[in-house]
Amino acid sequence: MDDALMAQLKERAPGLAALFSAGSKAILDADDLAALEEARVATLGRKSPLVEMLRSINTLDPEERPVLGRFGNIVRRELEALVEAREAELKRAALDASLAGERIDVTLPGQPFPSGHEHLISQTMREVEDIFVGLGYRVAEGPEVELDYYNFTALNTPPSHPARSAHDTFWVREQREAMPEAVVDADRGVLLRTHTSPVQVRVMEQQEPPVYIVCLGKVYRRDSDATHTPMFHQVEGLVVDEGITLADLKGTVHFFAEEFFGGDRAIRVRPHFFPFTEPSIEVDVNCELCGGKGCRSCKYSGWLEIMGAGMVDPNLYGFVGYDAEKVSGFAFGMGVERMAMLKHGIPDLRLFYENDVRFLRQF
Ligand code: DAH
Numbered sequence: 119m120d121d122a123l124m125a126q127l128k129e130r131a132p133g134l135a136a137l138f139s140a141g142s143k144a145i146l147d148a149d150d151l152a153a154l155e156e157a158r159v160a161t162l163g164r165k166s167p168l169v170e171m172l173r174s175i176n177t178l179d180p181e182e183r184p185v186l187g188r189f190g191n192i193v194r195r196e197l198e199a200l201v202e203a204r205e206a207e208l209k210r211a212a213l214d215a216s217l218a219g220e221r222i223d224v225t226l227p228g229q230p231f232p233s234g235h236e237h238l239i240s241q242t243m244r245e246v247e248d249i250f251v252g253l254g255y256r257v258a259e260g261p262e263v264e265l266d267y268y269n270f271t272a273l274n275t276p277p278s279h280p281a282r283s284a285h286d287t288f289w290v291r292e293q294r295e296a297m298p299e300a301v302v303d304a305d306r307g308v309l310l311r312t313h314t315s316p317v318q319v320r321v322m323e324q325q326e327p328p329v330y331i332v333c334l335g336k337v338y339r340r341d342s343d344a345t346h347t348p349m350f351h352q353v354e355g356l357v358v359d360e361g362i363t364l365a366d367l368k369g370t371v372h373f374f375a376e377e378f379f380g381g382d383r384a385i386r387v388r389p390h391f392f393p394f395t396e397p398s399i400e401v402d403v404n405c406e407l408c409g410g411k412g413c414r415s416c417k418y419s420g421w422l423e424i425m426g427a428g429m430v431d432p433n434l435y436g437f438v439g440y441d442a443e444k445v446s447g448f449a450f451g452m453g454v455e456r457m458a459m460l461k462h463g464i465p466d467l468r469l470f471y472e473n474d475v476r477f478l479r480q481f
Pocket of ligand 1: 312313314315354355426450452
């Protein structure tokens with residue numbers, strides 16, 4: 119109520135002015151919604167002095183009626199407006215208080231969510247892959263469930279070869295049992311590939327020379343002890359082009375050894391035998407732990423064996439329709455687990471597959 123109106127009210131209806139003052143004080147003093155409701159009933163309820171007065175206005179002195187009627191209604195509207203305003207104020211305060219109570223401090227550190235990382239075997243495969251991709255090689259793939267033809271026959275491995283025996287190879291049982299004994303070792307046999315070398319044949323079947331590929335993947339053998347697991351990983355490399363010699367193989371392997379193991383490395387080549395290479399070699403890299411003097415990790419030889427390799431046996435070209443007079447090539451194969459063990463000084467192959475995070479998180 120503005121001051122001018124209040125002054126008029128005091129002068130012409132002092133009783134109403136007093137009701138207004140008391141009522142507005144009760145309304146403004148209410149400090150929660152229940153207290154406000156009480157104040158509203160007391161000042162504006164049906165039994166409040168103001169409302170009773172307005173209700174019985176026609177019993178008043180006819181001269182006072184218009185004044186009391188007009189000012190009474192003004193006072194009632196003013197008090198109603200005050201109740202409404204106070205109610206809004208109290209509701210806002212209650213909302214603010216409950217929001218403050220529920221506030222979340224988003225700067226508090228959350229629950230740490232453990233995140234894993236690539237297994238060392240996968241990391242090692244990526245590393246090897248990157249080195250060869252850097253040399254311009256393509257990454258090739260082949261099936262893990264493989265035909266005898268690709269795993270053995272087309273790799274120059276005759277039916278009498280001991281690697282074909284059920285002793286070393288996981289034959290896919292259904293196929294084996296469905297076949298008469300005479301065909302078990304023939305081209306139609308199905309097995310879990312025992313090496314990544316079958317991809318050599320698959321790649322050559324699919325493209326003309328020049329070939330520069332690496333293949334990385336799982337292989338399976340019936341072995342299980344401290345140094346063998348039934349599943350392990352290999353990297354296969356194949357190069358076929360015009361004029362490829364053993365010198366190219368040695369240069370490539372030397373480059374790879376320095377990239378993978380780091381530093382100035384020496385390689386050593388020893389004669390060996392593989393059915394699909396002629397000549398065949400095994401390649402060693404110098405042991406840096408002992409500087410060649412000999413230690414436990416190099417079995418006191420000063421050298422670490424890293425791969426089998428050789429010049430592609432020209433017989434293989436006959437299986438894939440390459441002209442052995444025009445092209446020559448080399449191939450190599452290595453064990454990924456072995457490479458990781460040599461590089462990181464890991465003593466036991468089984469650590470890779472126990473999946474103890476205390477071991478895994480070191481890499
Ligand atoms: N496939 C052979 C093995 O599993 C490794 C190997 C040796 C691969 C010589 C090659 C190679 O490509 O030329 O033992």
